[in-house]
Amino acid sequence: MxxxxxxxxxxxxxxxxxxxxxxxxxxxxxxxxxxxxxxxxxxxxxxxxxxCDDDELAEFILSFHRAGTKVRREVKKLLGSAG
CATH class of the missing domain: 1.10.260.40 (lambda repressor-like DNA-binding domains)
Structure with a gap:
C-alpha cells in the first residue's frame, strides 16, 4: 500500500x-x-x-495481537511466573 x-x-x-x-x-x-x-x-x-522503538518488542506485540485466546492466556501465565 x-x-x-x-x-x-x-x-x-x-x-x-x-x-x-x-x-x-x-x-x-x-x-x-x-x-x-x-x-x-x-x-x-x-x-x-x-x-515501539524496540524491534524485538514490536514483533512480540504484533505476534501477541495476532495470537488466539489460548496462546495469549498461556503467554500471560508464563510471563506472570517470570517476575
Missing amino acids: SQRALGIAAGLDPSVASTRMNRYEVGVHAPAYSISCRLAEVLEVPVAYLY
Whole structure:
C-alpha cells in the first residue's frame, strides 16, 4: 500500500496524504494519537506497535495481537511466573 493510499484510508485529505505520511515516516512530524489509531486500524496492528522503538518488542506485540485466546492466556501465565 502506498503512503498516499494509507493516508487516505486513515482519513487524511487526499491532497496532502502522501506528504503527511512521508513526514510521519521520516520523523519530521509525529501524528496525533487519533491519527495513529486510524493508521493502526487500517494496517490491522495494535497502536502500541506503531510507537515501539524496540524491534524485538514490536514483533512480540504484533505476534501477541495476532495470537488466539489460548496462546495469549498461556503467554500471560508464563510471563506472570517470570517476575
